[in-house]
Amino acid sequence: MLPLIPLVVGWMLVSKSTKSVQKHANQHQLSSVATPNLPSQNSASLAHSSLRAVKKFKDDAVALIFDDKRRQGIQDISLDEEVLSEEQLAANRRFKFSILLFASIATSAVIYAPLVLLHIPFLLYLSFPFYKEGIQSLLVERRITTRLVDAILGMGALAYTPFNPPILIVGSAGSVGVSYINKLIAKTKNGARQNLTNLLGPQPQTVWVVQGDMEMEIPFEKVRIGDVMVIDAGMMIPVDGRIQKGVGSIDQHKLTGEAQPAEKGVGDAVFAATVVLSGKLYIEVEKTGEETAAAQIGHILNETKDFTSSVQVRGRDIADRAAAPTLALSALSLPMVGANRALAILFSGVGYHMQILGPLSVLNFLQLLAHQGILIKDGRALEQVRDIDTVVFDKTGTLTLEQPHVGAIHRYNGYSETDILTYAAAAEHRQTHPIAKAIQLSADERQLSLPAISDAAYEVGYGIKVHLDQKLIRVGSDRFMTMEEVTVPAELQSIANSAHDQGHSLVYVAIDDHLGGVLELHPTIRPEAKAMVEALKRRGVEMYIISGDHERPTRALAEDLGIDRYFAETLPEHKADLIDQLQTEGRSVCFVGDGINDSIALKKANVSVSLRGASTIATDTAQVILMDQTLNQLEELFVISEHFESNMEVNLYTTIVPGLVIIGGAFLGMVGYGGSIVLFIGGLVAGLVNTALPLFRTQVDGKVQ
Numbered sequence: 001m002l003p004l005i006p007l008v009v010g011w012m013l014v015s016k017s018t019k020s021v022q023k024h025a026n027q028h029q030l031s032s033v034a035t036p037n038l039p040s041q042n043s044a045s046l047a048h049s050s051l052r053a054v055k056k057f058k059d060d061a062v063a064l065i066f067d068d069k070r071r072q073g074i075q076d077i078s079l080d081e082e083v084l085s086e087e088q089l090a091a092n093r094r095f096k097f098s099i100l101l102f103a104s105i106a107t108s109a110v111i112y113a114p115l116v117l118l119h120i121p122f123l124l125y126l127s128f129p130f131y132k133e134g135i136q137s138l139l140v141e142r143r144i145t146t147r148l149v150d151a152i153l154g155m156g157a158l159a160y161t162p163f164n165p166p167i168l169i170v171g172s173a174g175s176v177g178v179s180y181i182n183k184l185i186a187k188t189k190n191g192a193r194q195n196l197t198n199l200l201g202p203q204p205q206t207v208w209v210v211q212g213d214m215e216m217e218i219p220f221e222k223v224r225i226g227d228v229m230v231i232d233a234g235m236m237i238p239v240d241g242r243i244q245k246g247v248g249s250i251d252q253h254k255l256t257g258e259a260q261p262a263e264k265g266v267g268d269a270v271f272a273a274t275v276v277l278s279g280k281l282y283i284e285v286e287k288t289g290e291e292t293a294a295a296q297i298g299h300i301l302n303e304t305k306d307f308t309s310s311v312q313v314r315g316r317d318i319a320d321r322a323a324a325p326t327l328a329l330s331a332l333s334l335p336m337v338g339a340n341r342a343l344a345i346l347f348s349g350v351g352y353h354m355q356i357l358g359p360l361s362v363l364n365f366l367q368l369l370a371h372q373g374i375l376i377k378d379g380r381a382l383e384q385v386r387d388i389d390t391v392v393f394d395k396t397g398t399l400t401l402e403q404p405h406v407g408a409i410h411r412y413n414g415y416s417e418t419d420i421l422t423y424a425a426a427a428e429h430r431q432t433h434p435i436a437k438a439i440q441l442s443a444d445e446r447q448l449s450l451p452a453i454s455d456a457a458y459e460v461g462y463g464i465k466v467h468l469d470q471k472l473i474r475v476g477s478d479r480f481m482t483m484e485e486v487t488v489p490a491e492l493q494s495i496a497n498s499a500h501d502q503g504h505s506l507v508y509v510a511i512d513d514h515l516g517g518v519l520e521l522h523p524t525i526r527p528e529a530k531a532m533v534e535a536l537k538r539r540g541v542e543m544y545i546i547s548g549d550h551e552r553p554t555r556a557l558a559e560d561l562g563i564d565r566y567f568a569e570t571l572p573e574h575k576a577d578l579i580d581q582l583q584t585e586g587r588s589v590c591f592v593g594d595g596i597n598d599s600i601a602l603k604k605a606n607v608s609v610s611l612r613g614a615s616t617i618a619t620d621t622a623q624v625i626l627m628d629q630t631l632n633q634l635e636e637l638f639v640i641s642e643h644f645e646s647n648m649e650v651n652l653y654t655t656i657v658p659g660l661v662i663i664g665g666a667f668l669g670m671v672g673y674g675g676s677i678v679l680f681i682g683g684l685v686a687g688l689v690n691t692a693l694p695l696f697r698t699q700v701d702g703k704v705q
Contacts, residue, residue: 105119130151152346153346209230232280236275241270241286245266246280248264249278251434319352344671347673348662348676349655349680354652361690362379372633374626375627390542390543393593394594397593411517412516420516422443423468423516431464472511478496486515488508529561530560575601578601609626609634612629
């Protein structure tokens with residue numbers, strides 16, 4: 001009974017490992033499972049050392065495939081702590097048990113072959129799920145699947161060759177491989193978060209509200225409709241409401257898609273998940289929590305149906321389609337060529353390897369892509385990308401950057417562009433909002449020397465005034481100029497109207513009591529956008545722009561990039577309707593977006609792409625995250641998808657050809673049960689080599705092929 005000791009010790013170690021994992025899971029309110037007593041310290045230490053050695057070998061040999069690069073990428077963009085699913089826990093236990101069973105069977109075969117028979121109950125235990133699924137598919141689903149073929153083959157093999165240790169060793173080795181693949185699949189399926197949490201970002205624990213003549217700090221959960229909340233610059237608005245007092249500049253592009261910050265005052269509506277860039281606002285609360293506009297987007301998102309196709313299902317379907325013909329051929333051959341060759345036909349496994357090779361190819365490509373900065377959370381996207389014929393871009397934050405740039409400087413009263421930009425940059429030197437940064441960047445590019453300011457007074461929501469070079473400098477909006485009684489030339493109105501129509505914003509600069517000039521800020525197109533659009537055009541992909549911004553700036557961007565079609569002033573829920581419309585026309589759509597307002601469209605699209613650094617809801621929803629925060633890798637995604645499909649086609653050949661050879665050889669009397677095992681495993685090895693080819697090619701030239 002000595003060979004069974006590794007099995008017994010291993011079973012205890014599995015229980016110990018399960019107890020440790022479930023102790024961690026209990027901290028996240030997962031159910032616990034009772035475990036038996038631990039083995040002796042020496043035995044546990046010895047077995048643990050062996051397992052560590054195996055793990056080290058695995059880590060060194062295939063680190064590129066199975067390291068934590070992809071898992072870490074998902075964790076980096078997630079607010080949730082990773083929790084093992086019940087499926088993962090079960091898969092991990094079964095994998096460890098299959099390794100120890102294989103070791104025990106192999107040891108028994110070497111020492112005393114009949115001891116191998118004692119392992120048959122354990123093999124049946126590992127095979128029980130396959131038997132159960134096979135019988136269930138026949139009796140309940142009324143269809144013949146590979147699981148039924150496996151069940152019949154297993155029982156037939158044990159009946160025909162009960163004293164054949166090599167058969168049992170091969171069977172247990174196969175259990176190790178299948179268990180490991182199932183472990184990896186369970187890990188991948190648990191990689192992407194399923195719950196859309198933290199939709200509005202971290203909620204404040206306390207907020208300031210007006211009570212009588214005072215501002216009081218209260219817990220956020222005690223805020224009620226009708227309360228007046230106080231929001232300072234730099235804070236996110238956590239409710240929907242209406243401004244009762246104050247003026248402020250609000251960044252709401254991630255919710256509405258507007259490129260430029262919105263300047264709002266008394267009576268204007270404001271929304272949760274938007275940020276006050278400047279000013280101090282007193283907001284009368286109208287909606288909180290799940291009633292806000294942002295939360296409503298989340299509700300629509302949760303109700304949107306997900307796609308059900310996957311590589312694993314695809315591989316299973318290929319194998320299942322061959323199950324009934326395989327059973328029929330085996331039954332037909334039994335009286336003709338005998339039980340040995342009938343079992344060989346059952347073992348032919350035409351298409352069977354796709355259940356293993358498909359998911360493994362996916363995992364290899366996912367890890368390789370993660371190393372190249374493309375994080376694919378959902379492996380289904382890999383096979384769907386090659387069918388994409390239409391790419392739809394959100395405008396703000398995707399094709400354009402959040403920070404604008406100084407596009408033009410309008411001079412007045414004899415001041416030069418350098419004078420105007422120098423004064424504006426000096427005044428905005430310590431400000432952190434996007435407009436101030438744009439002005440500072442323009443001054444840096446011109447290498448301007450900024451004078452020191454003697455004092456500064458920031459007029460909330462309007463502008464800033466400072467003293468420098470014995471001059472009073474005012475920088476701000478047209479409202480600020482009116483409030484400061486600075487005369488704005490009448491001819492400037494046409495410039496202002498044109499700028500606003502194009503989605504540009506104006507910053508006025510006054511020196512002492514008269515206007516010195518106006519800075520015109522333009523949206524900044526991503527540097528890589530034009531090259532990316534040209535690359536997609538060469539692939540024959542049609543492109544659209546969808547934007548919540550006004551029609552004229554959206555049209556101007558489309559013309560600049562060479563994109564023929566666009567939709568402007570589009571509400572978030574209508575973005576998803578447009579995706580539906582394109583799909584109804586027979587198009588396969590990839591949507592690229594970055595905001596809360598894009599989340600429904602991301603969910604609806606055949607393939608969804610977002611950029612790292614986008615809103616949490618966007619990166620939760622998107623299947624593909626471009627980790628370098630640019631569009632540079634978008635074309636590469638299409639190229640890699642084609643390589644993946646080529647890899648899958650070769651996988652299919654490695655499982656169909658050996659199966660056909662086995663069937664033909666069995667009927668011709670040339671292949672028996674033992675030969676079928678050799679050919680079957682040979683096809684599997686060839687397939688495994690093919691799944692690893694992208695690794696070797698990547699090591700040669702650094703790209704996936």
